[in-house]
Amino acid sequence: MTSSPLLSVRNLVVDFHTSEGVTRAVNNISFDIPAGKTIGIVGESGSGKSVTSLAVMGLLQKPAAKIPQGEILFNGQDLLKFNDAQMRDIRGNQISMIFQEPMTSLNPVFKVGDQIAETIRIHRQVSKKEAWDRAVDLMNQVGIPNPSASAHKYPHEMSGGQKQRVMIAMAIACEPKLLICDEPTTALDVTIQKQVLDLLHGLQQKHHMSMMFITHDLGVIGDIADDVVVMYRSNVVEKNNAKEIFYTAKHPYTKGLLACRPKLGANPRRLLTVSDFMDDNGVEKHVSAERVQVFEKEDEPNRSDEILLEVKNLVTQFPIKGGLFGRTVDHFKAVNDVSFTLKKGQTLGLVGESGCGKTTLGRSILRLIEPASGNIIYNGKDITQVGAEELRLLRRKMQIIFQDPYSSLNPRMTVAEILTEPLNIHNVGSGRQERLDMAKQLFEKVGLKAAQLNRYPHEFSGGQRQRICIARALMLRPEFVICDESVSALDVSVQAQVLNLLLDLQEEFGLTYVFISHDLGVVNFIADEVGVMNKGKIIEMDKASQIYKNPKEEYTRALLSAIPKGEGKANLAALV
Incomplete structure (x- = not known):
């Protein structure tokens, strides 16, 4: 790093004081962010990335959070010595932040234009009309269609990608010197993710901003960062420029993060x-060498040719x-008008952007949403024609893993109760103890660990x-499971573990899977065949390897090109 640093974090320690004792969330970390450069902070959930960013912003929850040592120097001034009034002047003005979840960061009762304008009026002496005009102009800069009309929308009226763009517009409203991006693309479609990364890079070039980009995905980091800081269990374990991190990683944790992301090809x-x-x-x-052995899916032993599911x-x-x-x-x-067949023991991948119909198709197959027309033939029986009681019995064989594990688990039930509930409903097992033993076996x-069965979901x-x-989905020993975006919001390391687990099971x-993502x-990693969905239709279907090697539709090629390559920021510069 040759430029003088805009931000210097020196020997920072952050502790959280709770009833169970003191937890060290950040342990003696140091790094610099030069003017006009991007530093990527990467690591799994709980590594201390977001706590570091909140410390810089002065947003740590007091009195639980304490900073016993360290300095955060911004333009040579230690932000830790600033009072609340001084930090309010800095926040949103010289240092801004894009939070991970735009829906919870935007106020649902105010129009998005008003929320952007409010940021401007707090830090600039302008009229309401001038602030509104500036808000509309910012929405145009971040690529929101028809910004004059969109400014009058409420957050719930906008897509996930548009809400994230509103957050970006709000963050750059006062042309900050430092922009902190906390997992801004984690749950977005790959195409929207690419648009957001391109947008951030373009805005950085235009306003000569510095950026702190936080993520768990080294593929994303490689497409936007100049330098990378790798955090593990509250510590910095490796620092280097992006190219060196990707090609000559030293720490085993960094090597693991690089290796666990599924790679096309x-x-x-x-x-x-x-x-x-x-x-x-x-x-x-x-x-x-055996652990990293590569094979082509076509070379696998032939599976059953018996058709389990036919959608017409x-x-x-x-x-x-x-x-x-x-x-x-x-x-x-x-x-x-969707049609396909799925053989026993195979996996059909359904891929496409949000709103293309993937989840609705999955839920329609299980009749969680009633289809208007068509046939769903499962094991030779058209389940669109069966009654409620017969459908209830069929559901022992057909299960779903939902996208958001937290909202799909009852917070008032222990895990033991959650796992044994399907057994109780379908009267499987001879009694409470046998059902609990079945839950323990599958839990392990x-x-x-079986010892964790009496915990509640929030404790995991x-x-x-x-x-x-x-x-829970496997408690009734189903034949067919729909996995609805079941790994989309997980750390890449945890994602790899879950994908391996699904293949083992x-x-x-x-099991036969429909895997939605x-x-x-x-x-490409988990599926035998892939169906690409767009606007409610399957526009292309083929073997997974063929979809990658020879995509026929322009839409499929766009999805492939949007996947982060992790090849360094230089490749992105040509796109802006």
């Missing part, structure tokens, strides 16, 4: 995880209300909660 038998490179104490392991001309639509009395004036076809099968990490959802129990890299 390679079909490993299993994904590597961080635990393949280091043990729980951080001691490096030797990764054997399926249509699912939702009413569009309008007029004075809110009558149905039209219908929106979320699934529009998904990599968790995101990856552990997803494993609980997988265990498929082999052990003979917006990430072609993940789908």
Whole structure:
């Protein structure tokens, strides 16, 4: 780094004081951010990334959070010595932040234009009209269509990508010198993610901003950062420029993060995880050649040719209300004339952007949403024609793993109660103890400890909660499971563990999957065949390797090109 640093973090320590004692969230870390440069901070959930950014912004929750030592020097001034009034002048003006979840960061009762204008009026002496005009101009800069009309929308009226753009517009409203981006693309479609990364890079060039970009995905970091700081368990374990991190990583944790992301063009038998490179104490392991052996899916032993599921001309639509009395004036076809077959023991990947109909198709197959027309033939029986009681019995064989593990688990029930509930409903097992034993067995099968069964969902990490959802889906020993974006919001290391687990369980129990995702890299790894969805239709379907090697549709090529390559920021500069 040759430029003088705009921000210098020196020997920073952050502790959280709780009833259970003191937890060290950030342990003696140091790094610099030069003017006009981007530093990427990467690591798994709980590594201390977000706590570091909140310390810089002066937003740590007091009195629980304490900073016993360290300096945060911004333009040579220690922000830790600033009072609340001084920090309010800095926040949003000289240092701004884009938070991870735009829906919870935007006020649902105010129009987005007003929320951007408010930021401007706090820090600039301008009239309401001038602030509003500036807000509309900012929305235009960040690529929101029809900004004059969109400024009058409420957050719930905008897509996830548009809400994130509103957050970016708000963050750059006062042309800050430093922009902190806390996981701004984590749950976005790969195409929207690419647009947001391109947008941030372009805005940085235009305003000569510095950026602190926080993520768990080294692929994303490689496309936007000049330098990278790798955090593990509250410590900085490696610092270097992005190119050196990608090609000559030194620490086993960094090597693990680089290796565990599914890569297009390679079909490993299993994904590597961080635990393949280091043990729980951080001691490096030797990764054997056999562990990284590559094979082509076509070379696998032939699976059953028996068709388990056949979907014919399926249509699912939702009413569009309008007029004075809110009558149905039209219908929106979320699934529009979809047909496919799925053989026993195989995995069909459904890929596409948000709103393309993937989730609606998955739920329609299980009749969680009633289709308007078409046939769903499962094991030779058209389940669109069966009654409620017969459908209830069929659901023992058909299960779903939902996208958000937290909202799909009852917070008032222990995990033991959650896992045994399906057994109680379907009267499986001879009594409470036998059902509990079945829950323990499957709980350990998904990599968790039986001693944790009496805990509640909030006491587990995101990856552990997803494993609980997988265990619940398998309690009734189903034949067919729909995985609805079941790894999209997980750390890449946890994502690799869950994907490996799904493959292990498929082999052990003979499961058939429909795997829904917006990430072609993940789908390419786990699926035998891939269906690409756009506007309610499957526009392309082929073997996973063929979809990657020879995509026929322009839309598929766009999805492939949007996947972060992790090849360095220089490649992105040509796009802006």
